Amino acid sequence: MKFVLLLCVAGVVAFSGPAWAATASHPAPGKTALKTTTTKPKPAPIKVAPADEYFGHQKLSILGVNNTIHDTNLHIGFDQAHAAKYYGQLAPAEDALMDWAHKYPQDTWLPGRAYYMSHVFWQMHSPEGDLAAEQCRTLLFKQFPHSHWAVLARAETKERIAPVVTAAATTTNTTTVAGGAPVGNGAAAAANPPPAQPGTSQKPKN
Numbered sequence: 001m002k003f004v005l006l007l008c009v010a011g012v013v014a015f016s017g018p019a020w021a022a023t024a025s026h027p028a029p030g031k032t033a034l035k036t037t038t039t040k041p042k043p044a045p046i047k048v049a050p051a052d053e054y055f056g057h058q059k060l061s062i063l064g065v066n067n068t069i070h071d072t073n074l075h076i077g078f079d080q081a082h083a084a085k086y087y088g089q090l091a092p093a094e095d096a097l098m099d100w101a102h103k104y105p106q107d108t109w110l111p112g113r114a115y116y117m118s119h120v121f122w123q124m125h126s127p128e129g130d131l132a133a134e135q136c137r138t139l140l141f142k143q144f145p146h147s148h149w150a151v152l153a154r155a156e157t158k159e160r161i162a163p164v165v166t167a168a169a170t171t172t173n174t175t176t177v178a179g180g181a182p183v184g185n186g187a188a189a190a191a192n193p194p195p196a197q198p199g200t201s202q203k204p205k206n
Helices: 002-025 062-078 080-103 110-123 127-143 148-154 187-191
Strands: 174-176 182-184
Touching: 062 080, 062 110, 080 110, 080 127, 110 127, 110 148, 127 148
Parallel strands: none
Antiparallel strands: 174 182
8 A cells, every 4th residue: 555655656756747837947836037138338428628727837728728729820820930939839738738639538529629730830940849749640640530620631731831931921011900809911921821719619529
């Protein structure tokens, strides 16, 4: 009798084993297994330098850098014969630009500033100016190789952008408008208009 009972228990266990395994491996109808999904991290937003931050040894703001480029360009345009002496005026802005590029390497205002600054340094026709121009171009090509400004710069040379102008060609008349502000029509000033500045309609392309 005990032997018969043992056979019955063994049969029940053998029969229910596969069914239990199937139930464990396949969830009951109506219940779905949880799926694990991986999400790609979003790219970090581009950090743009704030207007009230200052850069370089002379602590120039972004507006200060732009104004220095603009003013130096105008001075050289009306004093081409002594363009080299304006290196000291623009050098602090170049120092600030490099500091700015180090702290905000993706700032979309940088490529346009580096592009225009290289032009003004080229106009000085001095070893110091040429070296500073190349540093600006290196920054442009290294950090913004596919920008609009880098494409323009690759097709340019110093001879094309800042040709040597003779003294006769730079001698022009100046007139005085209301308020006593002199207005000239120097060849260099006409050939090299001042760079666009932030906050104007001349927004730089990246």
